[in-house]
Amino acid sequence: MTKYTVNERGYYGNFGGAFIPEMLYPNVEELRQNYLSIMNDPGFQAEFRRLLKDYVGRPTPLFLAERLSEKYGTQVYLKREDLNHTGAHKVNNTLGQILLAGRLGKKKIVAETGAGQHGVATATMCALKGLECIVYMGEVDIERQAPNVARMKMLGAEVRAARSGSRTLKDATNEAMRHWINNPVDTHYIIGSVVGPHPYPDMVARFQSVISEEIRTQLKEQTGSETPDYVVACVGGGSNAAGVFYHFLDDEPVKIVAAEAAGLGVKSGKSAATTFLGKPGILHGSKSLLMQTDDGQVVEPHSVSAGLDYPGIGPLHAHLWETGRAKFMAITDEEAMQAGFELARLEGIIPAIESSHALAALAYLHADPSEKVVIGLSGRGDKDLATYMKWMG
Template identity: 65%
Template sequence: MNDYRVDERGYYGAFGGAYVPEILRGAVEELQRRYVSILESAEFRREFDRLLRDYVGRPSPLYPAERLSEKYGCRIYLKREDLNHTGAHKINNTVGQILVARQLGKRRIVAETGAGQHGVAAATVCALMGMPCVVYMGKTDVERQRMNVERMRMLGAEVRPVVSGNMTLKDATNEAIRDWCAHPDDTYYIIGSTVGPHPYPDMVARLQSVISEEIRRQLLECEGRPNPDYLIACVGGGSNAAGTVYHFLDDPTVKILLAEAGGLGIDTPMSAATIHLGCKGILHGAHTLLMQDEDGQILEPYSISAGLDYPGIGPLHAHLFTERRAEVFAVNDDEALRAAYELTRLEGIIPALESAHALGVLPRVKFSLQDVVVLTVSGRGDKDLETYLKYMER
């Protein structure tokens, strides 16, 4: 049987590792030594479970989408991460990581954000714990996600717009790492996805695995069995996807379908479909699949979704793809927009643009009437209303 989880060196097959500057070596190695014991301690589990229940509002519902199911000829359940406090799955991870930071004695938090949901979640837990927070966000994303910027500021975080590169998620991550390098002793970097140096991809996946843990329990109640036939999730860096599939990785009867951002098409220069277009390289501390030119220079990604325009992919998902454990679809902007409006009109749920890419997989697959399909709605669409309205006016 294949092992799809991280090994003792921090690798998923050929992908992963910890490629960090010398100044961060001590901080990263301390985290590597201590994260498993912290996450598995009775004290952490007690506090984490309490906050997920009483603060985040878990478990999130597993909603049977009857009209959507009728259209696609199967039994579709929506895992409603959009109903969490702050409106997305990101809060699961930040609640866990702020507890880790506290255990490590850190006094200051930095984070990166694209669509702003991770930034809001980081600012939220920093407000809860009384810790200062600096969030780096590309200027392009600051302009298209204004509401989330104001939410972060209201929560007390300092939002620093990044004007280098494409002024999006990659560039925000660069600046957050630079800040961490300048303050390695007192600062903890809350990474928002299953990217970065080991142990971040594994730690984030473990914290998000509450999603698949609940899916198993909820499906048993709804369907009399814990495992679906299909799991569908969007993937940028990959945290909601990792959480969705975590407890099903070793069950080959569960098919994993992932949706990355096709942008204007993988045959154009305007795409963020890393798995389709990328090749092996190192970015932000990990060896993974990257969008890069023949000289190894990172290509600027494009997506209508601020949360999916990242030129890399988490090492777990790169491994799942190369091992053919997951099938990956490049869902273009127009397909995602149509899928978002379809869910809104059929079920009365406005999804985030990221989640809309997962919904865009449904027309691509031939399901049977007996198939049980679980699709994770990773966030709510309030933040994307301006984009949706522009589309409707076309």
């Protein structure tokens, strides 16, 4: 165990734990007692690795973006999670959890989704394994991520709208948790990020760690060194970032940079920059940083990207922030959108708007020409074309 891994009580430093209603205790405890032994089982690992290769399409490329590198005066490498089956990093985790649910004898799956990529990945894996699938999604996100809603339905999933609160990711998570409380015996809840009660943050981070595992190997092949100078990723709940950072956490010379959604500006009242605005509190089953009022009511977040439109971050990221291991940047909607257009025009890659936040961080790194910067390109921009077009006027 290192100072950046979860302890036996499910905490990363001061953050984590399992704050759950009594009805969920048997489910969460069953998961906690079994997840590591299942994940470490050679048969499980063999099936997981085979499907990552033959079905998901891993390893994803590590691409040296030459024109982007030239513009920013450093060596920029893109970890191409957008090239996974279903179009984002989410599938790494949903594949792992579907296999794990099968080992636990669960026949039904419930999930939440914001940008829709986790919902699509969950529906895809349920189709592959013949499991019933219900996905909760905020009404606002259903409208702005229509292509992904269509994909989920085509794959056989039932998409249920969350109509409370801001009708986005937080509210979809609330509804999915309520569903699980009412169906505890036969249903497994696939959380899509490194949030929720222990063991979810650790389990999701472990499934996503394949990203940084590959980065090390690929960087060694391309440059002779396994470690970059910077690793950069966008953070909402933070599963993509956890995967990009995971195998570099103990390499202290590697600078870790997390790009949060500042929305219309950190001080605008329309933001999702949790480390700038948040305080310790409990949301969705764990203690972490979250945006809240003085009396503890959750502040509604805002981001142009549905996947970063969340009022908290996972406990691992809160720990990285508190210890100073990671540097957090607040990227506005405008900066993210311009970075997305820039990548499209310089490299012929249209990124998800979530990924564009990480790309926008490049302007603030001031990295040297000799330095290597690896950016997690968490997903592709197909789902966001309507938003991009609206931005273009």
